[in-house]
Structure formats: structure tokens, C-alpha cells
Amino acid sequence: MAFWFLFILLLGLATYLMVQHSVAHITRTPVWLLWLVLMTPAFLLSGWTLIYGAKQPPPSALIIWSLFISTLLYWTLFQWGRRAPRDTQAQTQAPNSQPPIQPIAEPIVRPIEPTEETQLRNCFPWSVYYVQNIEYRPQAVICRGQLRTKASNAYQQIKTNIEAQFGDRFLLIFQEGFNGKPFFVLVPNTQAAKQANTPQREQERLTRPGLALLLVVATLLTTTLVGVEIAGVSLPPLWEVGALFKVLSNPDVLFKGLPYALGLMTILGIHELGHYLTARFYKIRSTLPYFIPIPFFLGTFGAFIQMRSPIPNRKALFDVSIAGPLAGFIVTLPLLIWGLAHSDVVSISEKTRLLNPDALNPKYSILLALLSKLALGSQLTAQSALDLHPVAVAGFLGLIVTALNLMPVGQLDGGHIVHAMFGQRTAIVIGQIARVLLLLLALIREEFLVWAIILLFMPLIDEPALNDVTELDNKRDILGLLAMALLIVIILPLPQAIANFLQI
Incomplete structure (x- = not known):
């Protein structure tokens, strides 16, 4: 019981920091009010647990309606207090809207001036990218037109032209709009200006060993x-x-x-x-x-x-994002197999839970069940649970960390992976579907409820790469699909047909 309420406290702190970081600057609604609405389902579950105890699960209607009402109320309060700066308002009113430009700090270098427009247009050869119109924003210059060559070639050539004309004054971003047409954005390169004004001794303090x-x-x-x-x-x-x-x-x-x-x-x-x-x-x-x-x-x-x-392109975004879960999983596998081989087999009881290392049912996860059968062989039967060895506990947590990071939502590694594979527009749709599916899974398996709540309010849009249009090669697409398959075999329970075949 004490552990549950400690977890709720930590969840509340994490939720408050997430709301403050993600939406406090774009809505006038108080952060504490948005936080209170988000935490309402968790508070209701805590109250239920306090009154009826952990042995009596809350009714599904309480979970569903509290999540639905809190989501609707959160969205209403957010929109009610939403700020509309002049540049944001102009963007939302324009036809053929595009993904929102990420907010940046006030530029240290001066933005482009109208008198420099001829130089800017000369950076876009008509055979590469035919510029149709240029939009001036306080912190960005948006160039829209028609792409006439491969995206990778266009970005590299125009980037070279921009650097030749303007030096390192700007970062060049290449994005795909919601209408499917790619466009270029020039934003002030504040990082270069800061480095120019910062002594070399302070620049080297980025890594603090x-x-x-x-x-x-x-x-x-x-x-x-x-x-x-x-x-x-x-x-x-x-x-x-x-x-x-x-x-x-x-x-x-x-x-x-x-x-x-x-x-x-x-x-x-x-x-x-x-x-x-x-x-x-x-x-x-x-x-x-x-x-x-x-x-x-x-x-x-x-x-x-x-x-x-900034991340230079979708290839780099994919590689950086998948490297962590892949490396962690490679280390997790031998540790988990060794730990399972040294774990004790116990009988399934009322205490058997997914997150109970003293009585863990391995069939709660396809991968965990397969590895347990591999490590323990005939010792594992249909009525068996596991009393995990400490190394197996660490390995099991490694599986959970891998699965959580591979969730294809927003800022998580999985969100970056699907962004790199399919583009930002499709990644937003995939993230929304993943959140709904996890919420439905939480109705069956209450252990996923906390994950579902966290992902439900996690922003779906992540920061784009500089070249966010050039697609990945087939090898990376296949590797990304394998990563999503790994996520599925970790979080889904073992089908009964496979359990019967393995005799567990």
C-alpha cells in the first residue's frame, strides 16, 4: 500500500513537470489546474485502493469514464486559455498548414532582411527547388515551392548555397507540410552565435566527467x-x-x-x-x-x-534513437537468461502478479515466457511462477525499459523511430493509435494503466531533423519494423495455443 502511494506521488511530480515543460508557455490556464485534471484518474484509483484495498480491483466504468472526462476537461481548459501570438495565429489561419515550427529562443543574430530576399532566392535554383513565395516570421523565414529533384540532393545543394551567401547565420530545416509538399525554413543559428561569444574553456564543459x-x-x-x-x-x-x-x-x-x-x-x-x-x-x-x-x-x-x-537528417534520427534500445536489449538478454536459470520455480498463487518478482507469471509476456522455458526447461509448467534471482529482476526491468522506450509516441525512442521511418505526419497518427491501444490493453491488464496515463498526455510531436524529408533506406525500415515487433512480444501475453505447445 505504501509503495502504491509513493508511486502516485512520483507520478504526480513527473506529470507536473511534463505539463509545465510542454504547455505552460502556450496556454493561460494555470499549470496546477491542468495537473489536477490529469491526475484525477490516479487520485480516484488511490481513493478506491485506500477504501477497498488492493485485492478488490476498481470497476472498469470508473477507469473508462474518469479517463474520458479528464481528457475532455483537460482539452477544454487548454483551449480556453490558449495564447495566440501573431506569428502563430497567422500560421493557423493560412491554408495548407504545415507542422508547427518548433519555438526557439530570441535570436542572437539578426533575422533576414527584405533587402536580402534576392540573395535568398538565388540560393534556390529552379531546377532544384522552385520557390513560389517567401513568408517572413519574427524568428523564421519560410520558403514554399516545388521540389524538382531528389530531396537529399536538394537539401544538400541549397544548404551549401545558404552557407555560401549567409555563413552560419541560419539553420536550414527541410520539412514536409500537412499538404504533402516539402518546404524550407531558415531559423537563426543561435548556437553558433553563442559559441562565438563563449570562451573555448566554457564550451568544453558540455561533458562533465x-x-x-x-x-x-x-x-x-x-x-x-x-x-x-x-x-x-x-x-x-x-x-x-x-x-x-x-x-x-x-x-x-x-x-x-x-x-x-x-x-x-x-x-x-x-x-x-x-x-x-x-x-x-x-x-x-x-x-x-x-x-x-x-x-x-x-x-x-x-x-x-x-x-x-540539431539532428541533421532522418537517417541520423533513426540511428541515434534505435541504438539505445538495441544496445540495452543485447545486454539484457544474457543477463536475463542467466538470472532466470538461477531463479526458483514456485506455484501460482493469489500473489502472482506481473510486477511481483517473488511470484511472477512468465506468461504475462511472450518473450519472457520463451526465455523462461529456454532457461528452466521442464521445471516450468502451466502452474509455475518464478521467484526471480536479483540478476533476473534487473534483466526483467531491462525488458520493461526497452518496451517503454520503444513505444511509438512523441519524444520516446520509438516515437523518433517511426518519425524517421514514416515522417512526422504519419508518426503523429501512429502515436495516437498506440496510445489508444495501450489504453484498451490497460482495461484488461491493470499493470499497464500507469503507462497508458503517461502516454495519453505525452506530446505527439517531436523536434524534426534538419532534413526531415529524405526517406530511409530499406535496411533501416526493416530494422525499425523488427524493433516494433520486439515491443509487441515484450508487452503482449503468451497466447494459449503457444503455451499448450510449450507445456507451460
């Missing part, structure tokens, strides 16, 4: 303490005076927590290193991977990197 190492040590400590409890060792309340010191001074106790800690940190670290190294390959400025330590729950909220320069 000292901070990254400190967070690694702190996360190793917190995950080790959680791993000790997963191993079945009872710890005294760590806030008591001297309790933490006693635990840290006992190597035998700490050693029992290391398998979980090292397994989980390896999976998360390799995941982020996949993103980081691929970003460095494409010369995208990014920070080192940073872990987030917490002294409870899983011992960490994961790890992250921040990219500080």
Missing part, C-alpha cells in the same frame, strides 16, 4: 541498497542515526545487493552509451550519460543524455 562519475557512484550505492532488500535481507530504516553507516560497513550485506545493482546499471548504462556514441558518430553535441539515483523504489530513475545540437 566528474559529475557523471559522481552520479554513477551514487546510483551504485542506491541500487545496491535496493538489491540487498531484493535478495531478502531486511535493512533497518536508513534515516535512523548510524543505520546507513552500519549497512555500508558490512561488506557481506552489500555484496548481496551488487548482482542486482551491477546488472541494472549495466543495462541502463549501455542503453545510454548506445545513444551517446551514435550521436558522437554523427557529430551531434551531447552530454555524457547521467544516472539518476534515488534511495527507494528501483534505486534509480534511469539515465539520460542531452543532445545540444
Whole structure:
């Protein structure tokens, strides 16, 4: 019970930060009111759990109607207080609207002047991209016309012409409008201006190895303490005076927590290193991977990197996005198989849950069931559940992290992957369908309800690549489809026909 309410508290904090970051600048409706509406389903479920206990599940009508009403009310309040700046208003009123231009900071360099329009038009040869009209915005210049050659060739040639005429004053963005016609956008290159005005010593502080190492040590400590409890060792309340010191001074106790800690940190670290190294390959400025330590729950909220320069094209967007889940999954597989082979087989009981490592039913996931049968063989039967070894717990969490990141929604890795594969317009539709399907799945499997709520309010639009029109090659399309197939075999339960064939 205490764990549930702690989780609701963390979910509330994450939701507030998400609302503040994504919509606070485009609506006058108070952030706290939007947050309260979003959290209403979670509050209702918490109240139900407090009154009736965790053994009695809430009625489906309560879940469905609370989600429906909160979504409708959120949208109404958002639209009621929506701001309409002059440039945004002009964009929404124009026919053949295009994906919204991402907001940027006030430009340090001066925008293009009308007197420079001739130079700008000369950058667009008629045989490459025939410019029909130019729209001036406070922080962007939009060039619309007809594409007359391959998108990759057009972008590269026009980019070269822009740099020859204007230097590094602008970033050139190539996007596809909602009407299917590609258009160019020139936005001030504030990053180049900042670098020009920043001493070299400060520019090199983008990667902070000292901070990254400190967070690694702190996360190793917190995950080790959680791993000790997963191993079945009872710890005294760590806030008591001297309790933490006693635990840290006992190597035998700490050693029992290391398998979980090292397994989980390896999976998360390799995941982020996949993103980081691929970003460095494409010369995208990014920070080192940073872990987030917490002294409870899983011992960490994961790890992250921040990219500080635009992604050049959809190929780079795809490679950077898929590198993390792919690298993390490759490491997860051997750890999970080894951990499952050293786990105990127990009987299915009322305590058997998807998120209960002491009595986990492997048939809740197709992939987990197949790996469990591979590792345990005939020991696993139709009436078996698993008491997971700490390494298996880390591997199972690796599967969850992989699946969550592969969800094809917005800013998640999966959202970037489908964006790179199908373009931003189609990715928005896929993201909306994925959110609805996960919500329907949550009605059957309550463990997915929190995921469904988080994804329901996650923005569907991510930041476009500079060349967001050139399509991927067939090999990357196939790899992307395999990644979506991996997501499906992780989150869907094992069909009964396959379970009968495997005798589990």
C-alpha cells in the first residue's frame, strides 16, 4: 500500500513537470489546474485502493469514464486559455498548414532582411527547388515551392548555397507540410552565435566527467541498497542515526545487493552509451550519460543524455534513437537468461502478479515466457511462477525499459523511430493509435494503466531533423519494423495455443 502511494506521488511530480515543460508557455490556464485534471484518474484509483484495498480491483466504468472526462476537461481548459501570438495565429489561419515550427529562443543574430530576399532566392535554383513565395516570421523565414529533384540532393545543394551567401547565420530545416509538399525554413543559428561569444574553456564543459562519475557512484550505492532488500535481507530504516553507516560497513550485506545493482546499471548504462556514441558518430553535441539515483523504489530513475545540437537528417534520427534500445536489449538478454536459470520455480498463487518478482507469471509476456522455458526447461509448467534471482529482476526491468522506450509516441525512442521511418505526419497518427491501444490493453491488464496515463498526455510531436524529408533506406525500415515487433512480444501475453505447445 505504501509503495502504491509513493508511486502516485512520483507520478504526480513527473506529470507536473511534463505539463509545465510542454504547455505552460502556450496556454493561460494555470499549470496546477491542468495537473489536477490529469491526475484525477490516479487520485480516484488511490481513493478506491485506500477504501477497498488492493485485492478488490476498481470497476472498469470508473477507469473508462474518469479517463474520458479528464481528457475532455483537460482539452477544454487548454483551449480556453490558449495564447495566440501573431506569428502563430497567422500560421493557423493560412491554408495548407504545415507542422508547427518548433519555438526557439530570441535570436542572437539578426533575422533576414527584405533587402536580402534576392540573395535568398538565388540560393534556390529552379531546377532544384522552385520557390513560389517567401513568408517572413519574427524568428523564421519560410520558403514554399516545388521540389524538382531528389530531396537529399536538394537539401544538400541549397544548404551549401545558404552557407555560401549567409555563413552560419541560419539553420536550414527541410520539412514536409500537412499538404504533402516539402518546404524550407531558415531559423537563426543561435548556437553558433553563442559559441562565438563563449570562451573555448566554457564550451568544453558540455561533458562533465566528474559529475557523471559522481552520479554513477551514487546510483551504485542506491541500487545496491535496493538489491540487498531484493535478495531478502531486511535493512533497518536508513534515516535512523548510524543505520546507513552500519549497512555500508558490512561488506557481506552489500555484496548481496551488487548482482542486482551491477546488472541494472549495466543495462541502463549501455542503453545510454548506445545513444551517446551514435550521436558522437554523427557529430551531434551531447552530454555524457547521467544516472539518476534515488534511495527507494528501483534505486534509480534511469539515465539520460542531452543532445545540444540539431539532428541533421532522418537517417541520423533513426540511428541515434534505435541504438539505445538495441544496445540495452543485447545486454539484457544474457543477463536475463542467466538470472532466470538461477531463479526458483514456485506455484501460482493469489500473489502472482506481473510486477511481483517473488511470484511472477512468465506468461504475462511472450518473450519472457520463451526465455523462461529456454532457461528452466521442464521445471516450468502451466502452474509455475518464478521467484526471480536479483540478476533476473534487473534483466526483467531491462525488458520493461526497452518496451517503454520503444513505444511509438512523441519524444520516446520509438516515437523518433517511426518519425524517421514514416515522417512526422504519419508518426503523429501512429502515436495516437498506440496510445489508444495501450489504453484498451490497460482495461484488461491493470499493470499497464500507469503507462497508458503517461502516454495519453505525452506530446505527439517531436523536434524534426534538419532534413526531415529524405526517406530511409530499406535496411533501416526493416530494422525499425523488427524493433516494433520486439515491443509487441515484450508487452503482449503468451497466447494459449503457444503455451499448450510449450507445456507451460
